[in-house]
Amino acid sequence: MLYQTLKEVVPQAVNNCSAVPQFNINGYSWIEAIMETANQYKVPIIIGVTDRNVERLGGYRFIRELIDLLANRYDVTSPLVLHLDHGQSIKGCKSAIDAGFSSVMFDGSSLPIEENIASTKEVVAYAHSKGVTVEGEIGGIGGVEDGVVGGIKFADVDEGIHFVKETGVDLLAAALGSVHGEYQGEPDLQFDIMDAFSQSLEIPMVLHGASGISESDLKKAISFHHGKINFNTELNIGWACTVKDLFVEYPNLYDPKVILNTSKNGIKQVMESKLKLCNLI
Ligand code: 13P
Numbered sequence: 001m002l003y004q005t006l007k008e009v010v011p012q013a014v015n016n017c018s019a020v021p022q023f024n025i026n027g028y029s030w031i032e033a034i035m036e037t038a039n040q041y042k043v044p045i046i047i048g049v050t051d052r053n054v055e056r057l058g059g060y061r062f063i064r065e066l067i068d069l070l071a072n073r074y075d076v077t078s079p080l081v082l083h084l085d086h087g088q089s090i091k092g093c094k095s096a097i098d099a100g101f102s103s104v105m106f107d108g109s110s111l112p113i114e115e116n117i118a119s120t121k122e123v124v125a126y127a128h129s130k131g132v133t134v135e136g137e138i139g140g141i142g143g144v145e146d147g148v149v150g151g152i153k154f155a156d157v158d159e160g161i162h163f164v165k166e167t168g169v170d171l172l173a174a175a176l177g178s179v180h181g182e183y184q185g186e187p188d189l190q191f192d193i194m195d196a197f198s199q200s201l202e203i204p205m206v207l208h209g210a211s212g213i214s215e216s217d218l219k220k221a222i223s224f225h226h227g228k229i230n231f232n233t234e235l236n237i238g239w240a241c242t243v244k245d246l247f248v249e250y251p252n253l254y255d256p257k258v259i260l261n262t263s264k265n266g267i268k269q270v271m272e273s274k275l276k277l278c279n280l281i
Pocket residue numbers: 024085086179180181182207208209210211212230231232233234
């Protein structure tokens with residue numbers, strides 16, 4: 001089956017000491033790059049759509065139908081998870097589920113913990129009744145995403161155990177030092193807390209803000225049961241750099257076919273390197 005859930009692909013990856021990448025989409029070229037990469041390597045890929053990008057990309061149903069059509073056109077046979085990233089509201093998560101997303105994240109990290117638990121629980125009840133998986137977040141992953149800036153708030157292990165038990169989420173994102181967007185200085189991941197989380201939880205964890213994290217740190221995070229690793233910024237940098245380089249080499253170029261194809265290949269190159277880091281190829 002083309003669409004799978006996080007539960008179907010991530011625990012298996014963790015058992016194989018690997019992780020499944022989430023590649024966020026920002027336009028048609030990102031989706032094409034995912035289809036070509038999935039076909040070339042026959043690996044599972046999580047397609048991430050941030051809540052704030054849904055309308056810009058055409059809405060939940062449009063996104064699902066576009067991916068259906070492209071997967072059919074590319075004859076994709078490897079599993080895809082269509083996942084709402086940082087869902088900001090219960091309503092938005094339900095709309096994504098109703099439109100055919102196979103997974104959602106409810107991000108209640110800005111709420112007081114008991115409110116985060118109550119809201120996440122409601123999303124889990126709805127999602128699980130439709131066979132859809134849910135990722136929850138505790139602490140606060142800082143940085144910049146879709147133009148929104150946030151500070152980091154470290155997650156606490158006991159709070160994480162309580163959150164997972166009460167909500168029944170399938171995966172947990174805990175803020176442990178990674179941030180969205182480009183890092184100011186070196187990333188400083190809290191591996192001692194990661195270790196404690198991995199020993200206390202039976203579900204896999206999610207690493208947000210993976211762009212810019214070194215190979216050794218990513219492998220260490222994977223060894224501490226981070227079975228889903230999220231990439232957005234580096235894909236966008238790959239896209240932008242190939243376009244800039246192309247215009248430096250051919251300042252008079254205007255053929256969209258060349259520009260779009262080259263920028264899609266820039267995204268694909270980053271995807272391939274991330275599949276290697278995730279131990280999938
Ligand atoms: P980056 O900004 O580091 O690529 O992180 C993406 C992410 O975590 C999406 O949720």
